[in-house]
Structure formats: structure tokens, C-alpha cells
Amino acid sequence: MRAIACLLILSGTILSSNADRLLAQDRFPDQRYYHPLNHHHMPPGQAGMWAGALGRADLCYFQPVQIRLPASGQVTFLQSQTQPAPVAASPAQAGFMVGPLYRIKLSNIEGYPGLELYPTLELMDRLHPPAHLRQTYPIPVDLTEEDIEKAAQDQLVTKIIYIEQPDIALPQTEEDRIREEELPKNRNLLEEADLRGRPVLILRIGGRIPSPHELNDPRIMPPLPLEFVTE
Amino acid sequence: MKYYFLALGTLVVVCVGCAVDGQQVIDKGEYHAPPAAMMQRPGPMVDLPYPAIMQPLAPQPAEFIPRTSQVRFVGPAGMMLGWQIPVGFAENQMMAPGRYNFKQGATYRLKATNVPGREGLVLYPTLQVYPAHPTTDAYLTHNSIPLQITDEDLDQIETNNFVTKVIYLPEAKFQELAIAGVETLVSTRLDPGVDPVSEADRRGTIMAVMRIGNMDLEMPGQQEEMIQAVSHEYKFNGDNGKFIDPMPIGPAGPASGMPNGFVMGGPGGPGMPPQNMIAGVGGAEAWGMPRSGTPIGLQGPPHLPYGGPASLKSHTIYNNTRYDVGQPVDHFVTRVKHDPGIRMPHPVKDVEYTEKHPVHGPNDLSVPAWYGGGPAGPGGYGPPQGAYCPPGYPQGPPQGYPQGQ
Secondary structure, eight states: OHHHHHHHHHHHHHHHHHHHHHHOOOOTTSSTTOOOOOGGGOOTTHHHHHHHHTTOOOTTOOEEEEEEOSSSOEEEEOOOTTSOOOEEESSEEEEEOSSSEEEEEEESOTTOTTOOBOOEEEESOOOOOOGGGTTTSOEEEEOOHHHHHHHHTTOBEEEEEEEEOGGGSOOSOOOSSOOOOOOOTTSOHHHHHHHHEEEEEEEEEOSOOOOHHHHTOTTTSOSOOOBOOOO | OHHHHHHHHHHHHHHHTTTOOSTTTOOOOOOOOOOHHHHHOOOBTTBSSSSOSSOOOSOOOOOOOOOEEEEEEEESTTOEEEEEETTEEEEEEEESSEEEEEETTEEEEEEEEOOTTOTTOOBOOEEEEOOOOTTTHHHHHHOOEEEEOOHHHHHHHHTTOOEEEEEEEEOGGGOOSSSBOOEEEEGGGSOTTOOHHHHHHHHEEEEEEEEEOOOOSOOTTOHHHHSOOOSSOOOOBGGGTOOOOOOEEESSSSOOOOOOOSOOBOOSSTTOOOBOOBTTBTTOOOTTOOOEEOTTSSEEOTTSOOSOOOOOOOOOOOOOOOOOOOOOOSOOOOOOOOSSOOOOOOOOOOOOOOOOOOOOOTTOOOOOGGGTTSOOSTTSSOTTTTOOOOTTSOSSOOTTSOOOO
């Protein structure tokens, strides 16, 4: 009888220790169900499509995005061929939908005569400001001179803009331009952005000049409108 | 006797203790869904292809469209480039430095003339444009492929050597710089016996391959052997303002003997480029549809090894998953009760109605303030306050979302 009692206690100890170990959850993003998209192996538009599939897209909401060049320049917001492409001087602001891949054209960039760049941007998420402050607080997209020089040399620059997580945010006053961090190429930018906060936008810029045929590419020119508010 | 029970108990704990962690004994009332990958594509016969009981949950790949790669001929500056067309060669179609969009997954025969410092030299390189891969798609969408014929390359060609230049995007995980840049492998700079294509494939993803030798493809009187003979001929020369797109020579087009180094779908017709097939898109078979032979003699996925005789006699899979999905019910009863119950005014049976019409004078009419003057209705910028709502979408933004400014 003493042996049976001993057996029960021992088994109980094993059961409780296993249960404790199983209940302990790994910290994000080390948990085993975390599989972020990898921007190295991801065609443009994939993150937006997944965001749309996750229900983040709202067909009645345009997220304002502000494109800021290092100096003066022109920003053309390309959209479907049936709609005229609005043109604005930098900093230029327009509203985009979460999901589709948009393409813009940068031209007349000060210090780069004749250079035209066609970056793409896709929104994975949106901001939630009070309704009357929607246009006051757009997502800022800052392009530096270094970005433009690298794109002109046919190098691909990928930028991911995220909303920082308050408890791990850098305790530093934000200046005119948002803080930028350059990471080694072997790191997955989407995973790094996930670590630091909530990624909302991917911008890719290179030196390719799209042909008229490409500008009709439904992946590049979605038949979706953008919101352009004139001053 | 008590030592016997103690030994038996110890044996049971040793044998079972590690296998039973308590989860099998204690029902915590939890539910467990299949892994996310299985939820996205449960597989044939469950999602598409038909018969399907559910739609695939993952978003579909991009629409199937012909893709191009922009090749930038960096130099030598001043070199004129033409290319093979169905009726010979189109001359002087562009000058280096310059760019041209070539359809992916095809091989082209170029013609390089007017090479600076090499009087009378005419080259007929082939350019193999690889299809976009998920690792190169973003690069090719935003960048061109730089291609340069150097003085060293020209020296090698003139001394009867064969030059292969492979332009590839290095694998990201082996890179340390934050900026994606391409690299070029040249056969003449590698050790003897090293295949530049295999080497580039090992280091990253190939985007284009150019092969150059000193073979003359337009020798007088022997053109029939080199190029498909035609009964009539048009001259396309960029100097005369006549331009034409290049014709893919491999794997479509005249027999060229060019290696087809990439797996592509067959061309849609003569002179058409092959297709970059994506499973389930553009007429390609969906994922999970077996078509090719396997070692067991049955149709199966194409990634199984080819070439061996049928050898497998048995293939058994045991599913030890514990299932508790309940039994189907034969009668289902729902009882609904509103609390408090419904109490509404009784139907009206007597109405007395008097209608008074306003009286307007000339120029007294106006439109409501919310209309805003734009075209109303689905697809228009009508109410409310200019917010765009596509056709079929409930007019007006959902509750809680801000309206247009």
C-alpha cells in the first residue's frame, strides 16, 4: 500500500511539471506559430494581398501617405489609364487603399536632372486617427539622397515603415524626418519591423523605367482609385 | 511482496512516465485547428481543384501576364545592337548605353556592330533571359539588368575563345550589405572546368546569360544554313527609322541548338516566348494535380525522381491522430426566446391623412447640402461627402470609419 502511494505522488509530480512546461509560452516572435513573410522571397504585392485576405483592407478608407523627397521634385500618382494621374510637388500627399500595389513616378528631382524613378508602394495596414485629423497625420515616406543615388545606379532599395511599439520605442525626440535604420541584407525586414512595431507600408525603389506595356500591368496599375486632395 | 510492487511501480513509471505527460489524461476542453499551412491549402479534393468543398483561403498569385526583364547594355558606349527577327536580322535597333525590355523565359540572338576600337567586328551573341523567380521578382520589377561587354571580353572573343557572362542576384542570406545589387560571372575569369551558369546558380538566382563567340552568321551565300530561308525579305534598320521587336530563338523559333536552361511552359505558338507557369494560374494545373510518372508506376507529383523502374511494392501511411469530431446529428432542435418578449403597438386600422404641398416661386429650388454636386450612385463620388464607394458596396462608409474630408 505504501508502494502504491509512492507511485501516485511520483506520477503527479511528472504530470504537473510537464503541464507547467507546456503552459509556458515563448515570447513573440519566437513562438512556433510565427511565420512572417520574407521580403527576400516575396513578389511585390504579396504582403498587401495577405493584408487584404486578413481583412485589413477597407474599400471606403483611403490611408493618406506623404512622399517627401530630399529637395524639391515632382510626384505623379499613377493609377488606371482611364483616370488622369495627379501630379504634386514634394512633399506630396495622396490616399491609398490597403492591399493593392501602387506605383508612383518621381521626376524633376533637384540635383538629378532628367532622372525619373518609378517606386512602388503597398500598404499592409492603416492608421486610426480621429476622423478630422486623417489628412494631418499621414504615413510619411522619406526618400534620402542616398536612396535616390542607389536607385539611379540600379540598386534595389526596400524600405518598410512601421508604427513603433510604445514600450520599446527609442526615447528620442522625432525630428523632421522619421528615424531610419539600415539593416544588413541577410535580415528579413518584415520580421525586424514586426519586432519593433506594426509594419504598415513597403516601398521599393530601383532604376527601371517601365514601358507603356508595363504601366498597363494590372499588378502595377490596379483599377482602384486613390484619393487626391488639392489644397 | 512489497518489493515486487515497488519494482513494478518503478518499471511502469520508467516506461510510461515520459510518454504520458498528462495531456492524454486531463481534458482541458481545448480545441485545436490544423496547422496554418493546412488551413490555407487543405489539398486536392478539399479545396480546388474540383470537386471542392471549400475555397482556398490563401490569396492567389499575381495575374498571369507576360513579363519582361529590362536589360541595360552599359557598354561599350557607341556599340550598335540589332537582333534576329523572322526574316533575318534587324540592324541598329539601339545603341549602347541603352535599355530594352525582353520577354522573360526566352533566348534571343543579338547582332553587335560598330564596336568602338574594333573596326569591322560583328558579333552575334545570344541572350538568355531567365524568368522571374520569387527571389528576383522585386528586383526585376524595379531594376534593369546591367550587361557590359568589356575590352577583355572582346580580346577573348577575337582570340577564338567563347565567353559566357552570367548576371545573377546573390542569395540574400549570404549578403551583408543592405542594398541589393547584381553580380556578373564571366567564364574567362573562372578556373578551367567551372561552369559559370552552375556557379552562379549556386551563389544566387540567375537573371540573364549572354554567350558570345566569333561565329559569323551572315556569311555570303550561306545564310540558309544559319537562318531560316524566306521567299521575300524586308530590311529593318534603325538608321532608317524601322524598328521591330526581337524574335525568341529558343526554345521557340528556328532550330538554334541553344540550351534551354530554365524550366518553362511551352510557347503559345511559333515565335512566341514560353510561359512562366504558376500552379493554378493562367490555365496551368493547380497544385496537387499529378501528371507525371513516378517510380511506383502511378501518376504522381513531378518532383519524385525519374528514370528508375517500378520497384515500390507497398506504401502505407498510418494516421495516429486522435479524432474527436463528434457524430453527425439526425435531429436538430433550436429553441429561441426573447426576454423580455416582444410587445408592439397593435396594427393601425384607421388613418386620417391630410397632405399639404409647398408652393415655390421661380428660382426657389435647390439641391440638398450633402449632395455636393458630384455624380451620385454606385461608382461615383456622390454621397456621403465625396467618399468613394465602388459599385455594389453599401453606399456610405461603415459606422465608425471617418468620412471623406
